[in-house]
Amino acid sequence: MRWRDFTLLWSASAASQFGGMCAATANPLLALVLTGSPVFAGYVGAASTVPALLMYLPAGWFVDRFNRRLLMFVGQLGRLAACALVVYALGFGGHPTPVLIVAALCEGSFLVLYSAAEVTAVQRVVNPAELPTALAMNEARGHLALMAGKPLGGFLFGQRVSYPYYVNLLASLWSLVALLMMDKTNYQPQQAAPPANARPRISLFDGLRMVILNSFLRTVVVVCSVGNFLFQTVLLLLVVLAEQQHLSSARIGVLLATSGVGGLIGSVVAPSVGKHVRDERNIITLCVVAWAALTFIVAVSAQPVVGLVAWGGLSVTGGFLNVAIVNHQTKHVPEHLLGRVIGINRFLTSGAVPLGALSAGYIVAELQPRAAAWFVFGAIALTALAVPLLIRPGRWLPARTVARIKKRLALEEVREPIAVP
Structure with missing residues (x-):
């Protein structure tokens, strides 16, 4: 029964991601067809990513408070409604332009809710020993959806502008059916036992304290935030270099697909490689050093083909x-x-x-692609040098400062053992 639920959950999310990729590919193309304005196409793209800035904190609070299966159902139902709104506007609405931005905002918001609930639900449907494999399968699923959904969305849009949205509707319907078929009694959140005579509370500060005091979490949050910001510049400068060297759009698209292939490879090998790493914090160090090496290759070569192959390595x-x-x-x-x-x-x-996507244009325009590549390499190299400080601040900061931070964050209230050197 547990693996049955995992299969249903996996297929629901796979269908949802596949349909979402088809629609996400069509959105900027549809914006250009309707208005001919790259600026409006940029607004549509931003509308789908802004919820990541606004919704993940409240979504995390909801996940710890309410039934996760119910939240996934609500999230998927909202995504289906957003897609249906676009289909209606294309067929009968007459003014699909503003609807496209509203739908992108709703799609992004409900996707955040679904994703936060789905990640926390996985451990309820597999045995602890099988959890690493299940999580790796989830990560691979996203890259497979990207590899299949992006090309199909572009192809279907060329046949008829509404076809990618029909695929998204059908995928969303299956996702809802799969969620309904799952066990209904296994997804209530657990609450911490409150101290005597104390009212239970659910505070975002508890989660923030956990992130700061856990050496792995605080390090990975910093390096991934820096990396995600800077990699948008890498992607843009490579596309600019490709256009300057007159590569065809089809060839650029194939090269950009290396990110999906690389991400799939990384997620597949992660469980087996991870077993041989004694301290998982070493994984962060190895990845950031690899980022520095790959961005150095981009800066030295200044060739879009070499750079986009390195981009695939970053995705691994x-x-x-x-x-x-x-x-x-x-x-x-x-x-x-x-x-x-x-x-x-x-x-x-x-x-x-x-934020990185908004800044990338300015960075590349001001520095030019070659200098922008060296800028990214320098920033990643500095991040790699900062990793030991983030992992073991006690070796670098005064003992009084570390003690003050622990006291401020009320370390004694954290129930789980957390490594703070």
């Missing part, structure tokens, strides 16, 4: 690190804090993506 480490993060959270974070910790993590790391 990204998929590997994502699996390590989810594994650590599900193993070491108390379940009554898991939603808030995931919400804080994704708020900071995913929120860096739209």
